[in-house]
Amino acid sequence: MEQSDHLGFQKFIRGIILVGFTMLLFKLIISGDITNFIAPKMLPFIYFATGTFLILGTIQIFRSDSKKDIDLFCDCGLDHTAKSSPIKSLLIYSIFLFPILTGFMFPEVILDSSIVAKRGINLGTSSVAAEENQNTSTQEKSTDESTATDDTQPKSVDDLYIEGLLNSEKIVVTDVEYQKISGYLETNLDEFVGKEIELTGFVYREPDFTQDQMAVSRFTVSCCVADLQVMGTLATGDEVKNLKNDEWVKVTGVIEKTDRNGVTIPSIGISSLEKVEAPSDPYIYIY
Structure with a gap:
């Protein structure tokens, strides 16, 4: 049960990160500030990435509540019960959360x-x-x-x-x-x-x-x-x-x-x- 909850929480955090990137890209697109970072000809790729992040993030969040064994174990014959260090997990996820938070907290600056x-x-x-x-x-x-x-x-x-x-x-x-x-x-x-x-x-x-x-x-x-x-x-x-x-x-x-x-x-x-x-x-x- 503990292993199931741990894997479900991991999926939930990954889904939140993907949705966070979706929201950040959406904010930049709506405000027009996206062109402070990329040329307009690259916008179709940004639209595609935004939609993809949203779909994958939503799937991950929904899967985080799944109790099916097939979603929890790979059935490869190896023991996957050992959990990673909470500090290690925090550091890894912080790498992805940091650009999302700074993107919302700080204004876009024009180069000088x-x-x-x-x-x-x-x-x-x-x-x-x-x-x-x-x-x-x-x-x-x-x-x-x-x-x-x-x-x-x-x-x-x-x-x-x-x-x-x-x-x-x-x-x-x-x-x-x-x-x-x-x-x-x-x-x-x-x-x-x-x-x-x-x-x-x-x-x-x-x-x-x-x-x-x-x-x-x-x-x-x-x-x-x-x-x-x-x-x-x-x-x-x-x-x-x-x-x-x-x-x-x-x-x-x-x-x-x-x-x-x-x-x-x-x-x-x-x-x-x-x-x-x-x-x-x-x-x-x-x-």
Whole structure:
């Protein structure tokens, strides 16, 4: 009887843990805070996990009151009557209960410049985007050279996109196009020098920045915050001297190029700067 009660209690606790995770995920989904941890493209997996946890947790709770021998013993010929230490069981279950309790007790925190100081910042664009755009440009140049005698050869989608940016009165970098435009700026910098651009992000300064320098920065997320990167565009102007890290600004200026640690990167000569409120969803999601 004692063994039966012990196994039933174990099942009940496991069911409560699964239902607890269900409630935590449900709370994050309803509040919209789930995107502080994962990219929107991962939401279908979260919906599936939430439903699965609920079903399994409910089954475990109902089974905890079962008195059937088949549910209590495996009939393998071995003695399973010895119980584990209560302290050991408490420690094991605490590992699963801790994230549930902290998830409900503490508010979700948006990442800030303290993360940048630890992870570093990619000035210009991420290495992945730069490599992809460089490979695309190399392939297109090879194609153009092989068809140079054909004046009717249609332009590629990338060429048309760059041409559209160059012909626009001002390049306005939106969240949706942030990664794409940043990549094109870096791989085709000479073509964009002198073009006006508008960019929004939070202020971050590296220790070696001068007083009139800052990085207009954004966090980029592919799947979840574990693969988070920090992208930034160097901006220069007297207007930045009194700004503090993590303040959100909208910067308008002219695209320039500068050298940093032996690498040529885009920069912005600021013509106007405006403090703005942080967006409700401050991350850039890479698809």
